[in-house]
Amino acid sequence: MITKNLFLQGIFPFEGAGLEKPVPIHRELSHYVPDGVINQTLYFRGGNSSSELITVVLMRNGVPMRYFPIGAKSDVHVPLRVVEDIDGGSVVELYLAAPDGVGGSVVVDLGMVEH
Secondary structure, eight states: OOOEEEEEEEEEEEEOOEEEEEEEOOGGGEEEOOTTOEEEEEEEEEEEOSSSOEEEEEEETTEEEEEEEEOTTEEEEEEOOOOOOEETTOEEEEEEEEOTTOEEEEEEEEEEEEO
């Protein structure tokens, strides 16, 4: 079995549209899982420069899969047990939900393995 590590990561500016309205963070934070391949998430790390709570949302095919709240001017590290496979043909993306008008920068690092 050939295994490939994948990372969706970077530092991105944001402006909130509302906590109930997650929006894509950046086009670089999207991954298409090729047919015949399985992905699994391993960890999420994130940081928030704003003075309000934000949430990074891991989406699979446009549906929320995991929520990662990050406190004001804080960070988070969440090890993810491999409990489910992300099948080939799926699109994995990172979205952000923040209070309307709140801006700042978010640091994201989602580690995945593909096999």
